[in-house]
Structures are given as C-alpha cells and as structure tokens.
Amino acid sequence: MTSGTSNLGFYACGTILLLVCAAKIPALVRRRRDMLLRAACLLLFAAGCLMILAAPDSIVALNRTTGITNIAAPVVYTTTIAFSGASLLLIINWRPAPPEQTRRATRLCVTAYSLAVLAVIALFWLGNAPVEEVTLFDAYYANTPYIREMIVTYLVSQGVAMMAASTLCWRWSKEVHGSLRAGLRILAPAYLIIVCYDAIRLIAVTARWTGHNLDFLVDEVTPPLAAPASMLGAIGFAVPLVGPRIAETARTMRQLHQLTPLWRTLRDVPTPGAIRSSLPWWQTPPAVLLTARKTALYDAIRALSPHCDLAVRESAYRAALSDGAEEASASATADAAMILVALERQRTKPAPQYEASPWRAGDLVPLSQALTSPVVRTLQEQHVRPQKAARHD
Known part of the structure; x- marks a missing residue:
C-alpha cells in the first residue's frame, strides 16, 4: 500500500477525479451502450476512489471502522486492479479497430480483471494478516501464505495492464497526428512509470522471499513515482480533448489578426x-x-x-x-x-x-x-x- 505521503494531495486529486466522473453521468445515462464512455467513467471513478482510499489516514480509518485488521489492503488492491483494467479497457475501445476485435478484447479484459479482483478478495480471507501495516504491507507480508499471492496478483495485474496500455498507446501514436498523437505519447511513459512502480515493489517482495531486506524500495523509492504518473496520465487524456479546441481557437485568433x-x-x-x-x-x-x-x-x-x-x-x-x-x-x-x-x-x-x-x-x-x-x-x-x-x- 501507500507510504506516508501527504493525505491532502490524495484527497484533492481523488475529489477532482470523482467530480469529473459525476459530470459525465448525464451523458452516460443517455448513451448507456457507449463502451468508450463507460470505460472512461469507470476509469475516473476507480482512479478517484483509489486516490482517496490509498491515503494513509483512509487506510487507518477503514481498518478501525470495520474492525478487520488490514482490510484496507484488499480494498485498495481491488480498486487498483479495477483502475488498471479500466485503463486498458479505455485504450482498447478508444483505438480504432474492427468491431469484433474490439468486442473480443473487451470481453477478455473484463473477464481477466474481474477474476483478479475476486482472487484478491479470496486470498485475503484465506490468509492471516494480524499486524496492521499502513506503509509496508507489501514487504511485511511477502512471505505470508495466501497474502503473498494476493500481493503478487495485484502487482502483476496492474503491471500487465499498464505495459499493454503503454504499448498500445505508442503503436497507435505512430498512426495519428496532432493533439491525439501528443496525448498518446504522454500516456505511454505515464503507464511505463506505473510498470516501474510495480516492478520495484516486486523486487522488494522477491527479496523477502530470498531472506534479504529491500523494504526501502517500498517505503522510499516507489512513492515519488505516483505523482508524475498521475500528472502525466491526466495530461495525456486531457490533451486530445482540449487540444483541437485550443488549436481551433488559435486559428480563429490568427484569422482575426490577419483580417485587421x-x-x-x-x-x-x-x-x-x-x-x-x-x-x-x-x-x-x-x-x-x-x-x-x-x-x-x-x-x-x-x-x-x-x-x-x-x-x-x-x-x-x-x-x-x-x-x-x-x-x-x-x-x-x-x-x-x-x-x-x-x-x-x-x-x-x-x-x-x-x-x-x-x-x-x-x-x-x-x-x-x-x-x-x-x-x-x-x-x-x-x-x-x-x-x-x-x-x-
């Protein structure tokens, strides 16, 4: 789970994402069969919930409220998996492809990440995590039966989705131009940063398996990666949306100047x-x-x-x-x-x-x-x- 980063940043980002998601609900009601819009809303909702739930104060409050030690772990992990699946789902439905190929990839993505969510929940209840860990849960329970499988499931699920999304964005960016290409070129490294985040945490977990201690990777190295990944991701999705409007406004202003x-x-x-x-x-x-x-x-x-x-x-x-x-x-x-x-x-x-x-x-x-x-x-x-x-x- 997260390390001791400022709670305010988590709550501010989470609230903004949820408000943007709420603003899209009327459109979602009108276009219920629009898979791209559904994926976008799911991504915004999962990302907003993840930012709020991953705040250290939220983790402690969730454990205390439910009375279940470390219940925040599967909650954050399942939300992370939902966010990862939604990111991949959005790219699949955003990228032009034959309809049947898109539907097939969509079904595969939804099935795989739904199973991953169920696996995390089942593994937590099968395991035993009696000591509350807010910042070092991944490393602390790396050798605990079922809990270690839960940790690996969430890290691998997120890493695979982010690597696939990054690859799709980069390949697609070679076929398009303008603001869409710029947005995809920003999203690709944003997803790669999350892949690095998962890989570094897996290294710390693997180190515990071999009797070594690399807990600083979880507590000190990976937390700073969250901010740039979130910022680049937000910019990457925003550029294709606002870029054409900005370009059109610039062309209009240029014509006004030329007509002076x-x-x-x-x-x-x-x-x-x-x-x-x-x-x-x-x-x-x-x-x-x-x-x-x-x-x-x-x-x-x-x-x-x-x-x-x-x-x-x-x-x-x-x-x-x-x-x-x-x-x-x-x-x-x-x-x-x-x-x-x-x-x-x-x-x-x-x-x-x-x-x-x-x-x-x-x-x-x-x-x-x-x-x-x-x-x-x-x-x-x-x-x-x-x-x-x-x-x-």
Missing part, C-alpha cells in the same frame, strides 16, 4: 440594410467574433461593389504579375487595389458609377494581407490622385 488591415480599411463603409452589432471581444467567443467580422466585411465590400472598376483590377493584376507575384497573390493584390480605389470613389461620389460588377470577394485573408502590397499603394495613388486634382479644380 481590411477591417480598419472598411469598418466605416456605410452598409444600408445590413445589421451591425457591437460585440465586446472579452465576452464573445472568438469563432463568433470571426463570423461577425467576416459578415461585416462582406457587407462593406458589397456596398462598394457599384464603385468597383474592373479596369482597375485588371491593371493591378497585370502589374502584380509583372512584379513576379504568383497568380493567386496577384489576384488578391488586384482585388485589394480595386477595393481601395472604390472606397475613395465612394467617399467622393456616393452615387454609383458603374453597373453591378460580376466580381465577388473570395477569401478575405489574402485580400487583407494584400493591402500592404507596394503595387496596391502605387495603383491607388495613380487612380486617386487624378480624382483629387479634378475635385480641387
């Missing part, structure tokens, strides 16, 4: 008939801000359409091509030049000057970035200067 030049240019263009609402950026989701920004820009460009001169666009397009620009870049540059000239004409002569243009704005981001092109500025000056001179005359 075009927004500053067109935000004051009158758009009769279009409804504009002021959205405070600190209260509005970035995706909503981006949609509103694009809608307002399209409305402004539509309002400028009667002032757009395709001859200006063609001139700008040819100038950009002759300047070495690629076709897509030259097209964006031509659109930007035409819009800037149309904007100036709309300010000086509000009445439409041209028939409805067949041109329609495409992607706004290249258009916005093209506003800084020297070709655009040059053409704008060429077309706007004569208008200003004529107005002064």
Whole structure:
C-alpha cells in the first residue's frame, strides 16, 4: 500500500477525479451502450476512489471502522486492479479497430480483471494478516501464505495492464497526428512509470522471499513515482480533448489578426440594410467574433461593389504579375487595389458609377494581407490622385 505521503494531495486529486466522473453521468445515462464512455467513467471513478482510499489516514480509518485488521489492503488492491483494467479497457475501445476485435478484447479484459479482483478478495480471507501495516504491507507480508499471492496478483495485474496500455498507446501514436498523437505519447511513459512502480515493489517482495531486506524500495523509492504518473496520465487524456479546441481557437485568433488591415480599411463603409452589432471581444467567443467580422466585411465590400472598376483590377493584376507575384497573390493584390480605389470613389461620389460588377470577394485573408502590397499603394495613388486634382479644380 501507500507510504506516508501527504493525505491532502490524495484527497484533492481523488475529489477532482470523482467530480469529473459525476459530470459525465448525464451523458452516460443517455448513451448507456457507449463502451468508450463507460470505460472512461469507470476509469475516473476507480482512479478517484483509489486516490482517496490509498491515503494513509483512509487506510487507518477503514481498518478501525470495520474492525478487520488490514482490510484496507484488499480494498485498495481491488480498486487498483479495477483502475488498471479500466485503463486498458479505455485504450482498447478508444483505438480504432474492427468491431469484433474490439468486442473480443473487451470481453477478455473484463473477464481477466474481474477474476483478479475476486482472487484478491479470496486470498485475503484465506490468509492471516494480524499486524496492521499502513506503509509496508507489501514487504511485511511477502512471505505470508495466501497474502503473498494476493500481493503478487495485484502487482502483476496492474503491471500487465499498464505495459499493454503503454504499448498500445505508442503503436497507435505512430498512426495519428496532432493533439491525439501528443496525448498518446504522454500516456505511454505515464503507464511505463506505473510498470516501474510495480516492478520495484516486486523486487522488494522477491527479496523477502530470498531472506534479504529491500523494504526501502517500498517505503522510499516507489512513492515519488505516483505523482508524475498521475500528472502525466491526466495530461495525456486531457490533451486530445482540449487540444483541437485550443488549436481551433488559435486559428480563429490568427484569422482575426490577419483580417485587421481590411477591417480598419472598411469598418466605416456605410452598409444600408445590413445589421451591425457591437460585440465586446472579452465576452464573445472568438469563432463568433470571426463570423461577425467576416459578415461585416462582406457587407462593406458589397456596398462598394457599384464603385468597383474592373479596369482597375485588371491593371493591378497585370502589374502584380509583372512584379513576379504568383497568380493567386496577384489576384488578391488586384482585388485589394480595386477595393481601395472604390472606397475613395465612394467617399467622393456616393452615387454609383458603374453597373453591378460580376466580381465577388473570395477569401478575405489574402485580400487583407494584400493591402500592404507596394503595387496596391502605387495603383491607388495613380487612380486617386487624378480624382483629387479634378475635385480641387
């Protein structure tokens, strides 16, 4: 069982895990046949219970409350086995595979770890552990009939599940990309740390069998491994869930930033008939801000359409091509030049000057970035200067 680590850390982590599990209960009720969701809820519940039950104060309280010496041992061990089985079950159902193969592996996992739980309970009742041990139970009872088998059962069950889960995560990570790959690459070493935890404790138990004393491995070496394993495990499961949202938010914010030049240019263009609402950026989701920004820009460009001169666009397009620009870049540059000239004409002569243009704005981001092109500025000056001179005359 656990060593004398701070109880607060155990209780805090356990409570958080149970609260997250409780938050998923409504979804579980709606999707009772979703094996992946069931495995996730079982994992969260087992992990939360394990953190709370493994706290030293909980071990002592459980022994005192039931009046059965060391009853906390099988309780913690069965919870550990349930957590191990749930971890492996979650990876099996998470990883893409033929349905029949997934069902077969799921049945095998559930059967094996259910038998392991029953074995731990039976071995404890068959054995005799009269001396209460809170921190060194594994080593102290390593030579006790039935109890030693119970200890080995729980350590091997957890080690096998964690090794299998780590292997599956690593293999799967080679087939995927993005946040899912990052999460799997974090989970794989997290599970390996638990394998090391089990292996070190087995070494201490085996040492007792051969008449040696390596109890410090149980009391001093393995406890520090629990924190990094738990932290990496939590991060590994969280990254695939929140990673896509963070990436999408980042892309949205980048587009908002890229549209800033075009927004500053067109935000004051009158758009009769279009409804504009002021959205405070600190209260509005970035995706909503981006949609509103694009809608307002399209409305402004539509309002400028009667002032757009395709001859200006063609001139700008040819100038950009002759300047070495690629076709897509030259097209964006031509659109930007035409819009800037149309904007100036709309300010000086509000009445439409041209028939409805067949041109329609495409992607706004290249258009916005093209506003800084020297070709655009040059053409704008060429077309706007004569208008200003004529107005002064």
